[in-house]
Structure formats: structure tokens, C-alpha cells
Amino acid sequence: MITDLTASELSEALSKKSVSSVEITTAYLNEIESRDSDMGCFLAVDPKGALEQAKNADALIASGGAHPLTGVPIAIKDNISTELLETTCASKMLKGYIPPFDATVVKLLKSAGMPILGKTNMDEFAMGTSTENSAFQVTRNPWDKSRCPGGSSGGSAAAIAAKLAPLSIGSDTGGSIRQPAALCGTVGFKPTYGRCSRYGLVAFASSLDQIGPLSRTVKDAAMLAEVITGNDPLDSSSLPNNPIKVVGIENVNLRGLKVAVPKEMMGEGISQGVRQTFKEAMARLQEEGAIVEEISLPMISYGVSTYYIIAPAEASSNLARFDGIRYGFRAEDKSHVRMVEKTRAQGFGHEVKARIMIGTYVLSAGYYDAYYIKAQTVRSKMTAEFLEAFKKYDVIASPTSPVVAFKLGELIDDPMALKLLDFCTIPANMGGFPSISINCGFSEGLPVGLQFTSKPQSDEDLLRNAYGAERSLPEAQKLPASVG
Amino acid sequence: MSISLDEVRHVAQLARLELDESEVLALQGELNSLLGHLVDISQIKASLGEPVTHAVSLRNIWAEDIVGETLGRDNSLRNAALVKAGLFVVPAIIED
Numbered sequence: 001m002i003t004d005l006t007a008s009e010l011s012e013a014l015s016k017k018s019v020s021s022v023e024i025t026t027a028y029l030n031e032i033e034s035r036d037s038d039m040g041c042f043l044a045v046d047p048k049g050a051l052e053q054a055k056n057a058d059a060l061i062a063s064g065g066a067h068p069l070t071g072v073p074i075a076i077k078d079n080i081s082t083e084l085l086e087t088t089c090a091s092k093m094l095k096g097y098i099p100p101f102d103a104t105v106v107k108l109l110k111s112a113g114m115p116i117l118g119k120t121n122m123d124e125f126a127m128g129t130s131t132e133n134s135a136f137q138v139t140r141n142p143w144d145k146s147r148c149p150g151g152s153s154g155g156s157a158a159a160i161a162a163k164l165a166p167l168s169i170g171s172d173t174g175g176s177i178r179q180p181a182a183l184c185g186t187v188g189f190k191p192t193y194g195r196c197s198r199y200g201l202v203a204f205a206s207s208l209d210q211i212g213p214l215s216r217t218v219k220d221a222a223m224l225a226e227v228i229t230g231n232d233p234l235d236s237s238s239l240p241n242n243p244i245k246v247v248g249i250e251n252v253n254l255r256g257l258k259v260a261v262p263k264e265m266m267g268e269g270i271s272q273g274v275r276q277t278f279k280e281a282m283a284r285l286q287e288e289g290a291i292v293e294e295i296s297l298p299m300i301s302y303g304v305s306t307y308y309i310i311a312p313a314e315a316s317s318n319l320a321r322f323d324g325i326r327y328g329f330r331a332e333d334k335s336h337v338r339m340v341e342k343t344r345a346q347g348f349g350h351e352v353k354a355r356i357m358i359g360t361y362v363l364s365a366g367y368y369d370a371y372y373i374k375a376q377t378v379r380s381k382m383t384a385e386f387l388e389a390f391k392k393y394d395v396i397a398s399p400t401s402p403v404v405a406f407k408l409g410e411l412i413d414d415p416m417a418l419k420l421l422d423f424c425t426i427p428a429n430m431g432g433f434p435s436i437s438i439n440c441g442f443s444e445g446l447p448v449g450l451q452f453t454s455k456p457q458s459d460e461d462l463l464r465n466a467y468g469a470e471r472s473l474p475e476a477q478k479l480p481a482s483v484g
Numbered sequence: 485m486s487i488s489l490d491e492v493r494h495v496a497q498l499a500r501l502e503l504d505e506s507e508v509l510a511l512q513g514e515l516n517s518l519l520g521h522l523v524d525i526s527q528i529k530a531s532l533g534e535p536v537t538h539a540v541s542l543r544n545i546w547a548e549d550i551v552g553e554t555l556g557r558d559n560s561l562r563n564a565a566l567v568k569a570g571l572f573v574v575p576a577i578i579e580d
Contacts (some may be wrong), residue, residue, distance in 0.1 A: 098561070098562065098563060099556065100555050100559035100560070100562060101559075151504060182551050193539045193540055194539075194540050207537060207538045207539060208539070233547060236545045237538070237540070239540065251536065301524075302524060302525060302528070304521070305521060305522045305524050305525040306525060308518060308521070308522070309522065309525065316499060320500075323500070324565060325565075325572050325574055326560075326563070326564055326572060327563035327564060328563070328565075329565075330565035330566070330580050333575065334573040334575055334576070335575060336574055336576070336577050337500070337573075338502075339500060339575050340500050341500050341502040342502050344500055344501050344502070344504035345501055345503065348501075350507075350510075353501055353503075353507070353511070354511060354514050354515075356499050356501065356517060357492070357495055357501070357511055357515060358518060359499075360495050360498050360499040361487070361491075361495045361515065364495065364498060370526045371522060371525065371526060373535050374525050374526060375525055376535030376536055376537060377528065377532050377533050377534070377535045378525060378528060378532070379535075379536055380533045380534055380535060380536040381532050381533045383536070383539070384533065415514060415517075416514075416517045416518065416521065419518075428567075429539075430539065431538050431539055432538075432539025452558065456539075456540065
């Protein structure tokens with residue numbers, strides 16, 4: 001079946017002309033049509049647009065001007081602007097919002113000739129760890145439909161694992177690409193901050209947000225990263241670098257690779273099954289010649305606190321734009337202030353309100369120095385600790401998530417417990433480091449993610465090393481049987 | 485440190501969020517639970533290092549002062565709830 005092929009296999013088939021983009025795109029649209037009502041990955045599907053783009057892709061391939069991923073369809077998280085295709089951030093606030101422009105990543109995907117299948121479900125405004133904060137629907141984990149897919153890019157990760165898309169785009173503020181990738185057994189890659197333009201990404205916490213690929217294999221993630229990265233004058237935090245270019249990924253050798261495992265990411269918060277699976281994966285890397293050592297990075301233990309000050313602070317400012325005037329939901333009142341207050345009360349869901357409240361509180365008079373400045377200080381110290389470790393080690397490795405996919409509804413009434421699950425993924429956002437999650441095995445029949453993080457702007461090396469790790473763990477590279 | 489119901493109402497006002505009493509109560513609980521966790525940060529010594537606002541230090545980036553592609557009035561107004569004569573409509577700010 002076409003949908004069994006990885007993106008790089010599709011690329012090869014397209015270049016040999018053994019399959020057309022219209023055939024591939026049609027196959028995926030049919031799968032979405034028949035199975036997504038059960039999975040809940042997509043908030044919007046665009047069959048007409050996707051097929052039109054597929055026809056153009058086939059013409060481009062015939063003319064010889066194609067990019068390797070031309071004709072390979074993709075799904076996009078619903079907080080990324082797609083011109084004339086509804087973009088809601090899974091919020092009632094933006095229901096019906098039709099962006100008048102494409103995000104830079106969407107422009108790049110379109111110019112590479114990649115058909116856009118539709119928009120994927122997420123936690124409202126990317127605030128969450130289970131995709132259960134979506135205002136519209138539940139997304140199920142393809143490994144066990146009674147479990148969540150992780151979040152906030154849960155729809156993008158589940159679509160890959162359920163074979164409803166060969167590639168997808170997510171966004172990662174504190175782990176929102178890597179954690180759902182881990183819980184769904186896919187690859188999720190957060191590039192170095194600034195390597196992928198944020199223009200057109202609906203801002204959550206601007207100093208932490210980064211767009212990146214989700215895929216079935218590291219090679220696919222690398223191919224997609226090559227399309228979506230590069231300098232963008234429309235994003236003032238964009239790095240001047242050229243797009244990511246991974247040469248010779250298949251020639252990587254793990255012999256001599258220096259891997260550090262911070263003991264703060266292997267502590268009591270890590271479940272027994274995840275710890276065991278991760279340790280077995282590390283042993284496998286050692287057999288391949290990698291040098292694995294335990295280190296201590298003490299500031300990691302402040303990560304969750306730091307994150308839950310900085311991210312809500314930035315969010316409370318970014319989400320001030322939702323005032324019922326220029327776009328989005330509007331409640332009516334004769335008073336301007338009351339109109340804004342009612343609009344925000346009725347348009348935002350509970351978790352979004354909670355985070356706006358936290359952010360407003362930590363930035364308010366009397367608390368700014370006690371919380372916000374301290375958190376920024378810890379951020380600088382934590383970054384320095386990691387940079388020091390990167391002088392000696394190529395990669396910092398840990399489990400991506402301390403637990404495997406949990407049951408839908410299991411933690412929704414305990415928002416603090418959900419927040420505490422982010423401690424392994426947060427540091428990469430704090431320091432802007434490139435970080436990737438790959439599947440490294442199974443516990444209770446559910447995927448366990450292995451996270452590799454490297455120094456800023458070493459995205460190419462990180463992808464090569466992750467490819468090497470993936471190759472050394474062949475039995476972990478599979479998709480759930482129920483959809484295979 | 486814990487947050488009172490009045491403080492929750494004050495913060496909601498700063499954030500322009502109308503909350504009903506059940507939400508005020510729920511958010512008081514959630515904020516206190518989080519603030520309890522944040523004690524570790526508030527007790528850190530400020531001398532630990534310099535605060536940073538961003539992961540990468542970039543200098544100011546200046547764009548050339550050239551008019552590029554713009555959205556245009558119709559596109560800009562298309563998603564507004566209320567529009568009149570090519571303008572966004574808001575409730576009166578200065579009342580009679």
C-alpha cells in the first residue's frame with residue numbers, strides 16, 4: 001500500500017515515476033476519510049487544495065524541476081497560518097478564522113510542491129501535554145485508542161503513527177513536538193531556535209517557540225528540515241544560517257560518539273518501564289561504539305518552574321491580541337472594556353485562561369523580581385550548564401517523556417501533574433538547543449521515546465547521530481499493528 | 485506564598501478576563517498549587533547569573549525601509565466581527 005511507504009521511499013518512487021503525487025495524495029485523503037473520524041487527528045481536511053497541489057507537483061516532476069519531497073503530502077498543526085484554510089489553534093477564539101497569508105514554512109512547503117492534506121488537532125494555543133485541551137475534539141493514540149497522543153502537537157504525531165500522513169509539522173515550546181512523537185512512537189525534531197522561521201506561527205511563548213518536523217524516520221525528518229529551515233527576513237529572531245543540509249546521513253558511525261545522560265533526567269520522576277527501555281537502548285549504543293557517561297546538570301531540577309514562569313509570562317502578552325476586534329470571536333457589550341473581557345472569557349478555554357492568569361501574576365508589580373527575573377536568571381545558568389557539557393559531549397541523551405502514553409482523562413483534572421511531565425524536554429527550549437525524539441523500544445506495549453539534544457546550530461550532526469541510534473534499534477522502528 | 489480570592493480577581497482584571505465565581509475559586513486553587521511549586525525559583529539567589537530574555541543573542545536586525553507586499557485593506561478586515569466603511573468597529577470608548 002502507498003501509505004506504508006516512508007517519505008523518502010515515496011520520494012524515490014516519485015522520481016522513478018512508479019507512482020504519481022495525485023495517487024499518493026488520493027490514497028492519504030481516502031485513509032483520512034475512512035479512518036480519521038475514529039482517530040481525531042484532523043481539524044480540517046483540504047481535498048480540493050491538496051489534489052490541485054498534487055497535480056502541480058506531478059507537472060513539476062515531469063519537467064525535471066522537482067525537489068526530493070515534491071509530491072509528498074503533509075499535514076500541518078493548526079497554529080500555523082495557511083492562506084484561505086481555516087486556522088483555529090483548536091480554540092473557540094479562532095473558530096472560522098481564515099488567514100489572509102501563509103506562514104513562511106507553509107510558503108516553503110508549497111514552493112517545494114508538497115500537497116497540504118489539512119490541519120491537525122492540538123491543545124488550545126499549544127498549551128498542554130495531551131491534546132485534551134482542544135476545544136473541538138479528542139485525538140486518540142494509534143497504539144491504544146483509550147490513551148492520549150501526547151501534546152500539544154498530538155494530531156500531528158498521531159497522524160504519522162496512524163498512517164494518515166507521511167509527514168507533518170508541529171511546534172515545540174516546552175516539548176510539544178518531541179513528547180507527542182515519543183508517545184506515538186514517531187520521530188519529532190525541534191531545530192535550533194531561529195533556524196526555522198516562526199513567521200505565521202500563532203505565538204505562544206516567542207522566545208521558546210520553534211516549528212519542526214514529525215515523521216516516521218530520522219531520514220524523513222532530515223529531508224523535511226531541509227525544506228522548512230533557513231533565514232527569513234520576516235522573523236527578526238531568525239538566524240542568518242542557510243537551510244539545514246544533511247549530507248551522508250547513511251554513513252554515520254556511532255563509534256566514539258560521546259553521549260552524556262544527566263542523572264537529573266533519570267530520577268524518581270521516570271517510570272520503571274521507561275527507565276529500563278532507555279537503559280537497554282543506551283547499552284545498544286555502547287555496543288555500537290558510543291561512549292555513554294552519566295553527568296549532573298543540577299539546574300534541570302528548576303526547569304519546570306522556570307518554564308511555568310517564562311512561558312505563561314510571554315503568553316499573557318502574546319494572547320493580549322485576542323480582543324474581539326480584528327479577528328476571532330467577539331462577545332457583545334456596549335462598554336469597550338467589558339466587550340474585551342467577555343470576549344476573552346467566552347473565547348478561551350480553561351487552561352489558556354489559567355496560563356494567562358499565571359503570566360499576568362508573575363509579571364505584575366511586586367512579583368516581577370521574585371519570579372520573572374529569577375526565572376530568567378535560572379534560564380541563563382541552565383543554558384550555561386548545558387553549553388559546558390557540550391564542550392565534552394556530542395549529545396545529551398534522556399528519555400523524552402518520563403511516562404508512556406497515559407489514558408484519556410487520566411490526568412486532565414490534575415493540571416500540575418501534567419506540567420511536571422515536561423522536565424526532560426524543557427531545557428532544549430530554554431537554551432534554544434536542537435533536540436530530537438526517536439522511538440527506542442516499548443514498555444507495556446507502548447512506545448518509549450529517546451531524546452538526543454546537541455549544541456546550538458549542530459542540527460545536521462544531531463540528525464546524523466539520531467539516524468545512527470535509530471539504525472541500532474531496528475525492533476523499535478515499527479508502527480502500530482492496528483493501522484498497519 | 486499564597487494568592488487570595490481578591491488577588492485572583494485583580495489579576496483577572498489586569499488580564500482582561502471576566503471570570504465567574506466558580507472560575508475564581510478554581511483558578512485560586514490552581515495558581516496556589518503552581519506557586520507552591522515555584523518556591524524553589526523564588527528562593528534562588530539573584531547573584532546566580534545574569535538574566536536572559538532569549539536563547540540566542542541576536543543584535544538588532546534592521547529591515548530596509550522599503551514598502552513590500554502588504555495584505556491590503558479588504559484582506560485585513562476580512563476576519564473582523566464588525567466592519568463599517570473599511571474600518572474596524574469597536575464599542576464607544578468615551579461614553580456620553
